[in-house]
Amino acid sequence: MTISFEPEPEFQEKLNWVERFVREELEPIDHLIIGEEARRLGGGHGVFAEDRLDFGPKFAEHIKRLQEQVRAQGLWALHLGPELGGPGFGQVKLCLLNEILARAGIAPRIFGTAAPDTGNMELIAHNGTPEQKKRWLEPLMNGEFRSCYSMTEPHAGSDPGQFKCRAWREGDGWVLNGYKWFSSYADMSKLLIVMAITDPDKPLIERASMFLVPRETPGIEIIRNVGMLHEPLGHGAHGYVRYNMVRLPADALLGKEGSGFAGAQTRLSGGRIHHAMRAVGICNQALEMMSERVLSRETKGSLLSEKQMVQEAIADSYIELTQFRLHVLYAAFLIDKYRAYTREVRREIAAVKVSAPKVMQSIVYRALHLHGSLGASNETRLGRMWMNVPWMGIVDGPTEVHKVTVAQQVLRKAKASEGLFPSYHLPAEIERARAKFADLIERDLSAY
Ligand SMILES: Cc1cc2nc3c(=O)[nH]c(=O)nc-3n(C[C@H](O)[C@H](O)[C@H](O)COP(=O)(O)OP(=O)(O)OC[C@H]3O[C@@H](n4cnc5c(N)ncnc54)[C@H](O)[C@@H]3O)c2cc1C
Numbered sequence: 001m002t003i004s005f006e007p008e009p010e011f012q013e014k015l016n017w018v019e020r021f022v023r024e025e026l027e028p029i030d031h032l033i034i035g036e037e038a039r040r041l042g043g044g045h046g047v048f049a050e051d052r053l054d055f056g057p058k059f060a061e062h063i064k065r066l067q068e069q070v071r072a073q074g075l076w077a078l079h080l081g082p083e084l085g086g087p088g089f090g091q092v093k094l095c096l097l098n099e100i101l102a103r104a105g106i107a108p109r110i111f112g113t114a115a116p117d118t119g120n121m122e123l124i125a126h127n128g129t130p131e132q133k134k135r136w137l138e139p140l141m142n143g144e145f146r147s148c149y150s151m152t153e154p155h156a157g158s159d160p161g162q163f164k165c166r167a168w169r170e171g172d173g174w175v176l177n178g179y180k181w182f183s184s185y186a187d188m189s190k191l192l193i194v195m196a197i198t199d200p201d202k203p204l205i206e207r208a209s210m211f212l213v214p215r216e217t218p219g220i221e222i223i224r225n226v227g228m229l230h231e232p233l234g235h236g237a238h239g240y241v242r243y244n245m246v247r248l249p250a251d252a253l254l255g256k257e258g259s260g261f262a263g264a265q266t267r268l269s270g271g272r273i274h275h276a277m278r279a280v281g282i283c284n285q286a287l288e289m290m291s292e293r294v295l296s297r298e299t300k301g302s303l304l305s306e307k308q309m310v311q312e313a314i315a316d317s318y319i320e321l322t323q324f325r326l327h328v329l330y331a332a333f334l335i336d337k338y339r340a341y342t343r344e345v346r347r348e349i350a351a352v353k354v355s356a357p358k359v360m361q362s363i364v365y366r367a368l369h370l371h372g373s374l375g376a377s378n379e380t381r382l383g384r385m386w387m388n389v390p391w392m393g394i395v396d397g398p399t400e401v402h403k404v405t406v407a408q409q410v411l412r413k414a415k416a417s418e419g420l421f422p423s424y425h426l427p428a429e430i431e432r433a434r435a436k437f438a439d440l441i442e443r444d445l446s447a448y
Pocket residue numbers: 116148149150151152156157158159181182183184238391393394395396397398399400401
């Protein structure tokens with residue numbers, strides 16, 4: 001058995017390259033975006049959609065060149081392994097990469113690993129026909145357009161038992177009708193993957209199917225784009241969408257009819273661990289910022305770093321982050337080992353999905369707090385990091401649902417007691433031990 005915490009030297013070299021590239025090339029683009037957002041808001045033009053990156057053609061060329069550099073390093077779209085037709089080399093290495101990419105909001109675009117495209121590619125890779133892969137997966141892997149995953153409904157959240165959006169066969173094809181909520185990037189995507197109920201009378205697990213829906217199909221209405229906590233009303237990337245009797249050809253069906261719920265598990269499991277990987281990176285950055293600050297700020301006769309309560313904040317953050325990081329790596333290791341979302345894999349993914357917002361809440365909060373008024377201001381990245389906390393506990397299923405998954409999997413391995421007292425009841429254990437060693441012990445042990 002070998003457990004190693006060190007990547008092979010060749011991969012470590014790649015990570016070093018990524019670290020430099022993210023710091024020197026991508027973090028400045030993030031700052032440009034933050035500045036542009038502020039400028040536009042000042043001018044009353046609303047937030048700047050970083051996904052559109054509309055700085056003009058010269059800048060678009062620059063982005064392409066950066067993507068080319070990533071391809072030349074063999075680091076493009078690494079979330080898909082060769083078994084799914086991708087260039088990836090496993091989730092553990094992806095973890096190490098994503099930790100670094102989390103430093104820059106623009107990084108997933110430059111590395112071809114932006115959500116929700118990553119999960120959507122996985123879904124098509126697993127379930128698509130060769131024609132569907134050619135039409136949608138290949139260009140998605142090349143970063144030619146964006147895609148959207150349209151599952152959650154406004155009245156139902158992500159509980160499939162409550163879904164109302166329906167699809168039924170008509171003529172040679174399908175008709176899709178209903179509402180979806182929080183369909184991220186719906187209006188800027190070329191492809192929408194929509195989950196709809198195809199047979200409400202079937203058992204829950206077979207009721208829904210998924211459809212590949214081109215954005216330009218008549219009948220798709222973006223009622224509005226919903227924003228996140230920090231975005232002004234009317235701005236955001238999460239589509240409240242109406243599918244109004246949308247007509248689709250027969251080959252729009254992704255996978256088998258009735259396989260939608262199973263497909264969703266595949267899609268969401270990958271997305272969940274990728275969020276956890278990025279959470280490691282964000283927490284790491286918060287710890288770095290906190291450390292720099294406490295080594296620089298002096299109050300009441302000493303540096304903050306010399307005060308024991310501050311040291312406790314640093315130590316607790318380091319310990320929580322290291323535990324969380326190792327757990328994420330373990331979940332990634334299991335995915336690589338089984339190459340499938342087995343029960344064991346789902347348990348660990350659910351567990352890290354639960355931990356991610358909790359660890360972020362505690363570490364980012366400490367970093368923010370130790371920066372005092374500067375931390376509470378909009379002049380560091382800490383505010384943006386903090387805004388990630390609430391949605392991390394909701395996206396891809398709320399914390400409670402994942403805790404149920406963990407508990408169920410843990411309890412599967414346990415057994416109820418057969419008698420009145422548990423199997424580990426000491427009086428019975430002592431009796432059994434005495435019986436086991438009866439031949440060896442020559443004294444009377446019958447009284448306690
Ligand atoms: C940033 C972001 C991006 C998203 N992107 C997409 C996307 O691209 N496509 C898409 O389809 N959806 C997307 N979603 C939606 C996401 O999948 C849902 O928000 C999530 O599944 C929860 O559904 P809900 O928001 O309706 O909350 P609800 O289901 O109403 O849950 C609300 C709260 O109720 C409690 N709760 C819920 N279920 C249980 C339970 N079983 N036991 C105990 N308590 C429970 C929890 O506290 C939960 O937070 C996105 C959400 C966010 C925040």
